[in-house]
Amino acid sequence: MKPIVIRAGNVWDGISEKPAGPQEILITGETIAEIEKTVNIPDGAKILDLSGHTVTPGFIDCHVHLTLRPELLGSFWSYSPSYKALLGAEALRTLLMNGFTTVRDCGDMDLHGFTVRDLKLASERGIIPGPRLVCSGHMISSRGGHMNAMLSLAPDSHPWENCLADGTDEIRRVVRNEIKHGAEWVKYAASGGFSTAGDDPLQVTYTQEEMNALVAAARDFNRPVAVHVLGDEAIRRSVLAGVRSIEHGSMVSKETLGLMEKQGVYIVPTQLMATRPARMADDDACWASLNAPAHMRIKMRKYRDGLLDGAKNIATSTVKIAFGTDLGIFSYRTNGASEFHEMVTNGIAPARALRAATGVAAELLQRDDIGVLAPGRCADIVAMPGNPFREITVTEKADFVMKGGMVIKQDGIPVP
């Protein structure tokens, strides 16, 4: 690969309070070699002119579901694993084209196998294009809890396919089984949710003892834990158990946020899937565009005030926010970067929202090679035609994408 020099009109490194103005970035192989006002240009280097753009680290989405779509929620078992793998391949390509160079899958919805792990393998081997992928295996949930119906054993399936687990022994077995099959994180549900029928977001679906056992089993294998959780009591128990990230955390209180700040627990607020549908729930046309089940609308109306209050609490806290969308629960036709706008609408400062998808996301994922533009880091880079600190929606117009030094998209067009 020839060295590449990017001439950027404006550069933001993923951690600073604001962009640094015009800079040049020298890329050799897969990494950033230099980033300065002017760099030493090696012989034969390719020059890319992005002088009309703001250049930032590639975005990181810490919460997607590659093998899920809204239309699957109602009739989950009628879709085969191979169909879900095709959905996953499509999702990976879309994410990368929108500027997401790393994603964490937060719950494989192929219960017959480990499709997300296979997607990771296929992507790393260059068989399908996609961002760097972090796998959390299947979501572990209690009987009667979140996604109970979807995670139940199908009549023709093997016992290991069951992600429903109750009691500390069964929970430990399921955690270890996920790790055995490639889970880099362990994901569980501590409360009910909005997207499936029969559960309620304020239900707490595991005891403190069960959560402690789950986190301890993961920790023995050096696996961090992410938890689907909406109500305050379930969030509090999860924090006490020692999870690394609270997923959604939508109805969190100021007190619990204080505990999270003290313990350094991250929140991934997925507000495209919380405050956005809550605001849309009374508008028939808007709601129809979500393609969401009817029970979800009833729950969104019921908890609208709690969701909006929780978002206010998050915005006024100093908790570490990492970026996540919950894409898959809603269509990949929505550009995940619109989460930035939703966060800013909810009072999160643009710099904090942008860091959530870059420097802070990398920290959550325990990766010191991505998320920041600096010498020695992976050349995962996006560029957009404007300044996201002034106009956050420009993040939805990333027309240049580079992953590991390879140009993936230039002038808005995928590079073959």
Ligand SMILES: [Zn+2]
């Ligand atoms: Zn999710």
